[in-house]
Amino acid sequence: MPRTIDVTVPDQTGRRILLTGGSDGMGLRLAERLARAGADLVLPVRNRTKGEAAVARIRAVAPDARLTLHDLDLSSLASIAALGETLRAAGDPIHVLVGNAGVMTPPERQTTADGFELQLGTNHLGHVALVGQLLPLLREGRARVVSQLSIAAARGTIRWDDLQWTRDYDGMLAYRQSKIAYGLFGLELARRSDAGGWGITSVLSHPGVAPTSLLAARPEVGRATDTREVRTIRWLSARGILVGTPETAMLPALVAATSPDAQAGQLWSPRGPGRVGGAPALQPLFAPLRSEADAARMWDVSQELTGVRFP
Numbered sequence: 598m599p600r601t602i603d604v605t606v607p608d609q610t611g612r613r614i615l616l617t618g619g620s621d622g623m624g625l626r627l628a629e630r631l632a633r634a635g636a637d638l639v640l641p642v643r644n645r646t647k648g649e650a651a652v653a654r655i656r657a658v659a660p661d662a663r664l665t666l667h668d669l670d671l672s673s674l675a676s677i678a679a680l681g682e683t684l685r686a687a688g689d690p691i692h693v694l695v696g697n698a699g700v701m702t703p704p705e706r707q708t709t710a711d712g713f714e715l716q717l718g719t720n721h722l723g724h725v726a727l728v729g730q731l732l733p734l735l736r737e738g739r740a741r742v743v744s745q746l747s748i749a750a751a752r753g754t755i756r757w758d759d760l761q762w763t764r765d766y767d768g769m770l771a772y773r774q775s776k777i778a779y780g781l782f783g784l785e786l787a788r789r790s791d792a793g794g795w796g797i798t799s800v801l802s803h804p805g806v807a808p809t810s811l812l813a814a815r816p817e818v819g820r821a822t823d824t825r826e827v828r829t830i831r832w833l834s835a836r837g838i839l840v841g842t843p844e845t846a847m848l849p850a851l852v853a854a855t856s857p858d859a860q861a862g863q864l865w866s867p868r869g870p871g872r873v874g875g876a877p878a879l880q881p882l883f884a885p886l887r888s889e890a891d892a893a894r895m896w897d898v899s900q901e902l903t904g905v906r907f908p
Contacts, residue, residue: 602845602876606855610635613691613738614854615731617641617671617724618698618745620651622809623847627697629655630851632662639691641669641680643698671698671723672709674903681730690738691731693854696724696779697745702768703818713902714761715818716768720775722903725782729905732795739796743853744783746803746864748872750776751883755891760898777885778895780864784882785892787861793908798861801886802853805867805874807846808834841867841874849877 614636618624632638632655642648648666655662667683670676684691699720709718728735728742735742753773756762762771780801787799808831833840849865852858859865864882869875886892900906 602848604848604852604856604877606630606634606851607857608635609855611637612693613637613639613689614693614695615639615641615691616695616697617669617727618696620644620647623804623807623843623850624697625651625654626843627695627847627850629658630847631854632659632664634855636693637663637665639665639667639684641667643668643670669727670710671727672711672713672715672719674711674723674726674905677723677726677730681727684731684734689734691734691740692738693741693743694728694731694735695743695745695850695854696727697743697850698723699745699747699775700818701747702772702824704768706762706766706771707818708761712761714766714771716771716775717760717762717778720772721778721782722899724779725899726903726905728786729900729903729907732907735797736795739798741798741800741854741859742783742786743850744779744799744801745850746780746783746801746883747772747776748803748805748866749773750780750803750885751872753777753885755781755885755895757894777883778899780883780886781888781892781895782899784862784886784889785896788889788892789896789907791861795908798859800853800859800861801864801882802849802877803864803866803872804846804849805841805869805872806830806839807841807843807874809843809846839870839874845874845876852877 619628619640707715790797853865867875868878
């Protein structure tokens with residue numbers, strides 16, 4: 598696969614962009630590109646040390662970058678509320694929000710500070726709460742909200758009778774569910790914004806497959822060593838076979854966040870075989886995302902679980 602895939606990024610000067618998961622992997626590459634395009638970047642991070650290292654790396658490629666670090670743990674509703682309060686008090690409109698952070702397949706079931714299954718709570722409910730907390734700023738900025746999904750959401754179901762996987766636990770199936778739920782929310786956000794005149798454009802993206810930290814050793818989620826899958830992905834990526842790199846994997850989200858071609862309710866992803874690598878392109882919605890009834894149900898359930906209310 599060509600290693601020189603790239604896209605043109607419109608000038609982002611004067612645009613305030615909040616990016617979760619921007620301190621490493623494809624998120625860091627995305628932050629670098631947005632900073633180089635002139636964006637005023639807001640980077641909420643769980644690990645302040647990693648965040649400061651990311652800022653140093655971004656400034657190395659964009660010396661004039663405007664960057665603000667904030668503390669955020671997406672697995673804690675209290676942390677999300679605190680960030681929302683801080684940013685609302687500052688009053689600066691947000692023009693783009695990219696929800697990129699996530700966790701993947703802890704070997705054993707874990708829960709968030711609020712008792713949610715970790716992947717549902719972080720990947721989906723945390724971002725729902727963040728959008729809800731920042732809704733006034735997003736409406737003021739007539740924002741584009743990008744929900745970063747996964748190729749895993751191409752199949753799977755919502756386990757409506759046991760969203761929290763309390764009866765049994767399958768890490769991959771729970772991960773699929775979290776990303777399907779997040780996609781359903783993003784699509785319902787597009788519909789609610791259109792119906793209510795909120796001025797928010799909600800777009801979906803997914804990065805395909807690339808060597809990132811999601812499947813690598815992560816002691817904080819109970820994984821002491823790299824998985825076999827991430828070792829295989831690294832081998833393929835290094836040889837340009839099928840999958841992408843962190844630099845190419847972030848391109849669908851970059852297009853979804855900045856391109857005038859990206860419209861509400863769309864899904865942008867790599868266009869190569871299996872949609873796991875290649876240049877970004879508009880793609881049909883994954884089958885599990887096509888039910889408007891499921892999206893409306895997920896919207897309501899997510900509000901009930903997070904306690905964050907939308908108009």
